Amino acid sequence: MSDLSQAAAEALRLIVGGDPKLLDIVLLSLRVSLTAVVFACVVGLPLGATVAVSRFPGRRTVVVVLNAFMGLPPVVVGLLVYLLLSRAGPLGAMGLLFTPTAMVIAQAILITPIIAALSRQVVEDAWAEYRDQLRSLGERRFGAVMTMLWDLRFSLVIIVLAGFGRAAAEVGAVMIVGGNIDGVTRVMTTAIALETSKGDLPLALGLGIVLLTIVLALNAAADIVKDTAQRRYG
Amino acid sequence: MTSAMRAPRSLLPLRLDDVVFAIGVRRVIDRVSLTLEAGRRTVIVGPNGAGKSVLLRLCHGLLQPTSGTIAWNALELPGEPRRQAMVFQRPVLLRRSALANIVYALAVARVRTEHREARAREALRKVGLDPLATHPARVLSGGEQQRVALARAWALNPEVLFLDEPTANLDPGATHEIERVIGAMHAAGTKIVLVTHNLGQARRLGDEILFLHQGRLLERASADRFFKQPASPEAAQFLEGELPW
Amino acid sequence: MVVTRRLFLAASLCVVLGAHAQERFITVASTTSTEQSGLFGYLLPIYEQQTSVKVRVVALGTGQALDVARRGDADVVFVHARTAEEKFLAEGHGVKRYPVMYNDFVLIGPKNDPAKVGGGKDIVVALKKLEAAKAPFVSRGDRSGTHMAELDLWKASGIDIDKTRGAWYRDTGQGMGPALNTAASMGAYILSDRGTWLAFKNRGDLTILVEGDKRLFNQYGVMLVNPVTHPSVKKALGQQFIDWIISPAGQRAIAGYKINGEQLFYPNAGDSNA
Numbered sequence: 001m002s003d004l005s006q007a008a009a010e011a012l013r014l015i016v017g018g019d020p021k022l023l024d025i026v027l028l029s030l031r032v033s034l035t036a037v038v039f040a041c042v043v044g045l046p047l048g049a050t051v052a053v054s055r056f057p058g059r060r061t062v063v064v065v066l067n068a069f070m071g072l073p074p075v076v077v078g079l080l081v082y083l084l085l086s087r088a089g090p091l092g093a094m095g096l097l098f099t100p101t102a103m104v105i106a107q108a109i110l111i112t113p114i115i116a117a118l119s120r121q122v123v124e125d126a127w128a129e130y131r132d133q134l135r136s137l138g139e140r141r142f143g144a145v146m147t148m149l150w151d152l153r154f155s156l157v158i159i160v161l162a163g164f165g166r167a168a169a170e171v172g173a174v175m176i177v178g179g180n181i182d183g184v185t186r187v188m189t190t191a192i193a194l195e196t197s198k199g200d201l202p203l204a205l206g207l208g209i210v211l212l213t214i215v216l217a218l219n220a221a222a223d224i225v226k227d228t229a230q231r232r233y234g
Numbered sequence: 235m236t237s238a239m240r241a242p243r244s245l246l247p248l249r250l251d252d253v254v255f256a257i258g259v260r261r262v263i264d265r266v267s268l269t270l271e272a273g274r275r276t277v278i279v280g281p282n283g284a285g286k287s288v289l290l291r292l293c294h295g296l297l298q299p300t301s302g303t304i305a306w307n308a309l310e311l312p313g314e315p316r317r318q319a320m321v322f323q324r325p326v327l328l329r330r331s332a333l334a335n336i337v338y339a340l341a342v343a344r345v346r347t348e349h350r351e352a353r354a355r356e357a358l359r360k361v362g363l364d365p366l367a368t369h370p371a372r373v374l375s376g377g378e379q380q381r382v383a384l385a386r387a388w389a390l391n392p393e394v395l396f397l398d399e400p401t402a403n404l405d406p407g408a409t410h411e412i413e414r415v416i417g418a419m420h421a422a423g424t425k426i427v428l429v430t431h432n433l434g435q436a437r438r439l440g441d442e443i444l445f446l447h448q449g450r451l452l453e454r455a456s457a458d459r460f461f462k463q464p465a466s467p468e469a470a471q472f473l474e475g476e477l478p479w
Numbered sequence: 480m481v482v483t484r485r486l487f488l489a490a491s492l493c494v495v496l497g498a499h500a501q502e503r504f505i506t507v508a509s510t511t512s513t514e515q516s517g518l519f520g521y522l523l524p525i526y527e528q529q530t531s532v533k534v535r536v537v538a539l540g541t542g543q544a545l546d547v548a549r550r551g552d553a554d555v556v557f558v559h560a561r562t563a564e565e566k567f568l569a570e571g572h573g574v575k576r577y578p579v580m581y582n583d584f585v586l587i588g589p590k591n592d593p594a595k596v597g598g599g600k601d602i603v604v605a606l607k608k609l610e611a612a613k614a615p616f617v618s619r620g621d622r623s624g625t626h627m628a629e630l631d632l633w634k635a636s637g638i639d640i641d642k643t644r645g646a647w648y649r650d651t652g653q654g655m656g657p658a659l660n661t662a663a664s665m666g667a668y669i670l671s672d673r674g675t676w677l678a679f680k681n682r683g684d685l686t687i688l689v690e691g692d693k694r695l696f697n698q699y700g701v702m703l704v705n706p707v708t709h710p711s712v713k714k715a716l717g718q719q720f721i722d723w724i725i726s727p728a729g730q731r732a733i734a735g736y737k738i739n740g741e742q743l744f745y746p747n748a749g750d751s752n753a
Contacts, residue, residue, distance in 0.1 A: 086552050087552050088549075132291070132326075137339050137342050153329075179537035179538075197657045198656045198679065199656055233329045
């Protein structure tokens with residue numbers, strides 16, 4: 001397919017050419033998705049771990065809902081956040097619509113369930129082994145949650161990567177709440193969508209290859225860090 | 235620091251009154267009544283499935299009885315540092331260094347920060363593991379891990395130490411080390427309650443024996459008398475090795 | 480670990496929030512056709528250099544652009560659907576409508592032209608032929624200016640498109656670019672604005688078949704969103720942009736935008752009938 005080879009050439013030209021606009025777009029994509037992941041972890045990891053170590057009425061329902069929300073359609077989240085942040089909406093006075101902050105909010109909402117649901121499973125699987133010993137030592141719920149999260153950190157890395165991947169890959173939410181404004185809220189995925197709709201498929205594919213390369217590089221880096229740390233702590 | 239100095243009231247004696255623990259209709263512990271006093275080392279023996287581990291967990295508070303009461307002489311309030319400790323058959327250590335594992339336990343017990351590391355090192359020294367203090371705990375051998383678990387318990391200076399088959403997975407050398415540490419802890423004033431299926435160990439470590447069979451406490455006697463002249467036919471069969479699993 | 484994570488959080492929050500706090504900007508809700516033709520990419524740097532005011536364009540379909548403005552999320556609307564714009568004004572959401580520029584629509588279709596509409600100058604005749612032949616036709620279907628113009632043309636041809644549409648009429652609900660992509664891939668006919676067509680790169684087998692009919696005229700208008708009903712609107716900056724775009728300088732800039740030497744938009748702010 002000549003489109004593909006054209007795309008590869010475009011990708012190379014983009015990467016090597018060091019186009020400042022492209023750099024801006026890449027940096028914004030990383031800023032938005034990484035910030036969203038951080039927020040999602042701060043909320044999602046303790047949430048998942050707490051559900052994992054607790055017994056309470058309705059727990060099964062909570063687990064099912066968390067799991068189901070992993071599949072939240074990005075465009076639906078985008079629409080809901082748009083209605084929230086619009087001037088006509090409850091949080092309109094904050095003036096956040098069509099800004100990177102709105103994009104961070106939408107993506108954080110999107111990936112928190114993923115982080116929470118998956119960490120719940122990981123912690124719950126390990127809890128059977130840890131429970132008696134931690135309770136014997138006198139650990140209570142909050143301490144147990146923090147201890148479990150830190151002890152399982154190597155298994156949790158892949159969950160964080162999954163969350164980041166989902167954020168970096170989505171276009172529906174950031175398009176609606178960001179508006180794909182040139183130089184302000186244009187990220188890799190919305191740029192690809194724009195070039196596709198303009199019919200410039202090689203450029204769109206080229207951008208896609210650039211995006212994939214970046215995500216691959218990030219995953220490789222995370223793997224190296226995890227491996228080194230794991231060898232130290234076993 | 236002895237337990238008498240730290241706590242106004244001793245945890246012991248522990249009284250179990252008509253304790254039942256049932257899973258569905260099956261009674262794992264069937265109306266056990268006993269009193270655990272300070273001083274003597276109590277060893278619980280019995281065939282597999284007798285309910286020994288469950289009894290230990292009931293005493294330690296990890297399980298709640300279906301009926302009956304379990305009463306300590308003094309209340310341990312939730313949120314306060316624990317005054318009892320337990321060592322399990324498989325040691326559960328965190329992904330940290332051996333020293334950090336003990337420091338962690340001390341932190342949970344709200345020992346003051348400036349005292350933690352010294353106390354942890356002392357505990358490791360007592361079990362002969364101070365050269366391995368900075369090793370990741372999870373890469374140590376089974377025997378070393380169990381010693382770290384024991385050191386962790388020791389650092390907490392508990393009044394009562396429960397041990398659930400602590401040497402079941404260890405070789406004779408490691409077993410000997412563990413038994414030595416248990417003896418030292420007892421000498422320092424900790425009440426020992428040990429579950430074992432190793433009759434030799436029971437003979438070595440036990441002052442009194444509790445014989446459990448199908449969830450019932452069939453016999454309680456000093457170690458001497460139990461091994462020479464078991465009172466119940468089941469105990470006799472058990473000691474002969476004839477009791478079915 | 481917890482401390483470093485919190486620091487990172489705080490830092491990123493600052494970076495994300497602080498970035499846009501300082502500059503002066505307005506939000507313009509416009510159409511995908513104006514964005515995708517590349518007009519804004521050419522025009523706005525000129526304005527921004529002169530005034531130091533950034534113009535942030537949110538490119539949507541006309542219907543959606545007007546809705547965004549109705550919610551007060553934009554300061555200025557710049558669309559091409561006169562009826563919808565006047566309705567917008569009548570509802571009290573806009574201040575005044577200024578004509579800005581026009582381009583035209585063209586009927587695009589496959590080179591082999593199965594319905595034989597090519598070469599004609601009469602759009603009504605062409606549409607009648609398409610409907611009779613049940614030739615595949617892609618519609619925007621998204622309440623955009625182009626979509627509304629298309630519906631108007633079916634009406635002008637005496638065709639009740641709601642009644643006679645069948646499998647040949649592909650209602651895609653997409654922007655101009657994606658709709659052109661769809662038409663190219665299925666060899667269908669489609670009504671497009673000339674600007675997007677000229678900038679469109681994935682033409683496949685398509686070409687212009689009918690053009691020049693007066694009824695294919697596509698007028699653009701600009702309005703300031705009403706600051707009375709929407710207090711958050713940047714009245715002064717918005718009006719400044721409108722004033723520039725209808726001024727001789729702005730109009731010259733519009734006329735200066737060309738693709739392959741061809742002018743895309745024709746300024747006509749002076750035309751009071753537009």
